[in-house]
Amino acid sequence: MSNLITPRTLSGFRDYLPAVMLAREEVLRRAREVYRSYGFTPIDTPACESLDVLLGKGGDESDKLVYRVLSARGDKAEMGLRFDLTVPFARFSAQYINELGTPFKRYAMGPVWRGERPGQGRYREFWQCDFDTIGTTSNAADIETALVINDLFTAIGFDKFEIRVNNRKLLNGLLEAVGLRDKSVIVLRAIDKLDKIGRDAVLAEMTNQEVSLLAARNVLDFTQLRGADALDKLEEVLPIVETVLKPRLKETKENIAGGQQLIEEGIAQLRELLAVTKAAGVPEERIKIDLSIARGLDYYTGTIYETFLTDLPGIGSVCSGGRYDNLASKYTKQVLPGVGASLGVDRLIAAMEELKHPLLTGQTTPAQVLVVNFDATRLGDYQRIARALRAACVNVEVYPDTTKKIGTQFAYAEKRGFKLAVVAGPAEFEQGVWKVKDLAKREEAAVPEAELVERIKQQV
Amino acid sequence: MSNLITPRTLSGFRDYLPAVMLAREEVLRRAREVYRSYGFTPIDTPACESLDVLLGKGGDESDKLVYRVLSARGDKAEMGLRFDLTVPFARFSAQYINELGTPFKRYAMGPVWRGERPGQGRYREFWQCDFDTIGTTSNAADIETALVINDLFTAIGFDKFEIRVNNRKLLNGLLEAVGLRDKSVIVLRAIDKLDKIGRDAVLAEMTNQEVSLLAARNVLDFTQLRGADALDKLEEVLPIVETVLKPRLKETKENIAGGQQLIEEGIAQLRELLAVTKAAGVPEERIKIDLSIARGLDYYTGTIYETFLTDLPGIGSVCSGGRYDNLASKYTKQVLPGVGASLGVDRLIAAMEELKHPLLTGQTTPAQVLVVNFDATRLGDYQRIARALRAACVNVEVYPDTTKKIGTQFAYAEKRGFKLAVVAGPAEFEQGVWKVKDLAKREEAAVPEAELVERIKQQV
Structure with a gap:
């Protein structure tokens, strides 16, 4: 006989009860303080954007994940919920950059929405917490990104974490030099499966797609370089490109020269990153070169970052990002290069719960x-x-x-x-x-x- | 020839650029600190709720303002964007109150969405910042609400503001005693227009709806009592009910007695509020009894609050709330009385811009x-x-x-x-x-x- 509505959250959506919410507020407060301490300034954009602003030029897989919102008094769906903070930031930048001036450093925090199948720790609404520097190609901004990530996790109370850094110029340069630039998606997809299917299957997947076994091996070995001397090893193996690959692959000299130049730039940028973060006082073991990380096939063009908690590497990267050539080409002709990263707040809090982090005390009141x-x-x-x-x-x-x-x-x-x-x-x-x-x-x-x-x- | 998408926000939606966003973050930070200093604990709920959770039993005007959200891979609109923080809190309370225990004090901050016609300072997405104490009928919680509002505006940097307080028991008691309980909506609507249409027109509007002129005058005069001695005056005029109105209005003795009891309770609660806030150290001029404020016809049942900035009264109340008998009757049989208030963040920030508040310095960086x-x-x-x-x-x-x-x-x-x-x-x-x-x-x-x-x- 009851007409009560069952109180519940929608599938894939969650409530934050006091104990976890107190931790989330503290994580965001500390992130805010760190971002501000580097001069990143806050901005905010609406949850809803026009669909043409939000969606790709058509048919992208991610477009299917966008929630459409009906106008309040009609049935027209001309707007949608943002699925990340990057697209709104690109739109925002195109709109105001002349007023704001460059370089421009901003942070933004808020929920984003994706209509994915919900799963363990995967929600349809989750928080992102981004910082970016745009309007400069200077490697100083790339280096600072690593400094910010270091300070961020230190401030949240972690001392065991690792920032893995790569530079897309290295792999792109190699692919260019060995004549595989047009096969980069195939190559990256194959290499991404290494942990799952093993070395031989990865090589087979590449050779099945008309990549020579020699090139496939070289590319795969290349991406497995990591650790303190990765760049030294890389420089050691570089002559292979010149002496071994060049005649066999019958590539033009231009390609090889262009590829080598990219690789040299990438090496120089990573070396400067290691030197400056060390000079600034970051413990050396915090920042690891890892040529296997790729992070998105098309968007990033330079330094890329992933961050792993030493005690819980299995949850994946909790703060990721990279350098891009042009943020807002969809909305403006003005070229806006930049670099930034995003803290995965919900994934981090899930990790903190599992690690019994001191911010999750079980206390449910902020009062003493x-x-x-x-x-x-x-x-x-x-x-x-x-x-x-x-x-x-x-x-x-x-x-x-x-x-x-x-x-x-x-x-x-x-x-x-x-x-x-x-x-x-x-x-x-x-x-x-x-x-x-x-x-x-x-x-x-x-x-x-x-x-x-x-x-x-x-x-x- | 350009295929660029024009970067823009949707009508009624806004971006926060650095100078204003720095102020908004500071307002929220200070609000958070004040709420926490009283033991209110943070919670968060999703932006999207199931439509049956969100909407009234049918046909409510506010239901038309709810934005419907389509499921990501379909056309079904089974969810909507929250239009306030109260409905999600009611749903949340019904769902977790046994786990949380009572009394339960929470705050929540976030955007809400209403498909209203946009206008000067009126947005379709705006921030609310609520605090509530539920699970108690104690007047101590009502009094604390006034203390919190006082500390909130002090912390944000105002010293010229006024918290206007009323108690719905007074007007309800009077309407009960003079036999107008069933005409309360008509009476309140008419009185609400006093500033616009004047005394005679208000009285005419009531008498046109079968309210006697005597009763209409008494009710109107009653609502115009305000200031330090309003409660004294009220007690002076109370005998009128007994000696003058009773025989003329031919009401039953029960109604009058019930009405008088309500009025006496309301007076006692307001007197205690004035005494305790004074004892706690709040300047007396901050808190004003004002029997004209009504705030919602049905929802509030006890103390009600509005907050006005002395230098900018025209923008209306910037923090409002009140006591309610039962928060979550739509979702649970458990009776959850409570009291709370909501800071209108966007309206406050608009006021701060107009008043050239020191938090809006024009500075666009958080770095020194x-x-x-x-x-x-x-x-x-x-x-x-x-x-x-x-x-x-x-x-x-x-x-x-x-x-x-x-x-x-x-x-x-x-x-x-x-x-x-x-x-x-x-x-x-x-x-x-x-x-x-x-x-x-x-x-x-x-x-x-x-x-x-x-x-x-x-x-x-």
Whole structure:
């Protein structure tokens, strides 16, 4: 007989309950502070964009994931929900760059929506947290991106993580030099499967697509270079291109020269990245050259980044990005090169839950102190002392219900994770003291009102 | 011949550029701190909800404002964008209240969407910033709501504002006592027009709907009581109900008694609110009794709040709310009374722009210091010194482009509102000094590197 609507979230959507939300707010607060500390400035764009702004020129797979939104009083779907923060930023940049000036450094944080099949840790609404520098091709911006990622994870409380860095110029240069530039998608797709199908199958997949076995082997070996001496090894093997591959592959000299130049640029940029991050004080083991990372087949053109948590590498990269040649070519003729990265907030928080990160304490209140509502007529005193504590930067809740027993109020405080409870009834008011109870230690002390703020500040 | 898509926002949607976004982030940060300081805990819910969760039982005017969202791979519109944060909170509460326990205090911040006709300062996407205490009928929670609003505006940097408070029990009690409970909508609608159409027209509108002139006058006069002695006056005029209205209106004794009891409860609650906020240290002039505010005809049942900026009353209330009897009756049989209020973030920021509030400085960078990129080979030193400053909580940007002249870099710094620029070239590196330039004062000093952090901390 009930006409109640079942309260529920849609498939693929989630609520944030207090314990996790407190952690998410703290992650975003720290990310914001780090981004700001480098001079990135915040912007925001609407959740909804016009479909022509949002969609590709037609038929892209990602277009199918875009949620269409109907106009409120009609059936026309001319707008959609953003599926990332990059497309809105490209539109935004094209619209305002003359007013903003270049270089322009921005961060943006917010939910994005994708109509994917929901799965373990995969949601249809999830948060991104991007930072980008546009309007410059300077490698200084690429280097800074690695510095920001380092500071970001340090600020969130990780010390065991690794920023894996590559430069698309290396692989593109090699493909160019060995005459496989037009087969780059085939080659990258095949190499991407290495962990799953093994070396021989990867080589077979390439040779089946008219890539010579010699070229396939060289490209595959190339992408497996990583670690501190990857660039040295790379320079060692480079002459192969000249002496071995050139005559056999019958490529034009221009291609080889162009390819080699790209490779040399890529090497120089990565060497500068390693040198400057070291000079700036980043521990060397944090930043690893890894020629296997590719990150998107078409978009990135220079440095690329992935970030892995040492204790949980299996969840994949939690902060990724790279350099691109032209952000907003769909909307403006003005060429806007840039570099940036995106923190995967929801994936990171899932990892933090699994790793029992200290930001996920299980505490469900942001307050440290509960003022017990012992005597309804004393509410003014309770709020007065609470305000004195708040002025000293202590978060204080006055238990709202005057009718609940003190035991109920202590149980409430313990369940939520308050550290201290403060109690005063007629006897205490007469003596001018407040009882301060440490809820974990179950210790209680009577503190004169004049000393209360100082005492509590020490204890929280 | 161009195939470019015109970059633009949809009608009624807006971008936040850096200067305004910096202010918005600061407003939200301060709101968050105030809410947390009272023990309100953050939650978040998705932008999309199932339509049956979102919509009223049928035909409500507000339902027409809900944006429908199509499933990504189909044409079915089974979900919509939330049009406020209250409905999702009601759904959330019904779903988790047994896990969360009562009383439960939460805040939520985020955009909401309404398909209204856009206008001056009226957007289709705008931010709300709500806090509520549910699961208690205690007046302590109502009082705290006023305290939170006071601290919120103080924290944002206002000292001239007024929290207008009423209690729906007063008007409901009067309407009950004079036999007009069933005409409350008519009466409230008429009184709402007082400023526009004047006293006589309001009375005529009521008498045209079968309200006696005597009752209409009494109700109208009643709602015009305001200020420090409004409650005293109210108690003075209360006997009228007993001695004058009762015989003339021929109401049953029960109605009058019930009405009077409601009025007495309302008076007592408002008196306690005034007494406790004063005891807690809120300046008395901040909180004004104003029996004319009504805020929603059906939803609120007790204390109601509106907040006006003294220097800009015309923009209306910037923080409003009230007490309700039952938050989530659509989703659960569990009765969840509560009280809360919502900060209208976009309206407040529009007001801050008009009032030239100090948070809107025109500065478009969150950084105070620009390290000029003078010598490309010294990038490691620039980032090293920048990191030392960041560790001392100074926000520092290293100009990313190594190819731009120093004059271009200074112009960039001035346009964005950096306070200081730090420069070092070969001569300075040889001497172990950095030049620190105050961009507003146009003063420059050479500072030894060992003293640089301390010196800059003093200057920013």
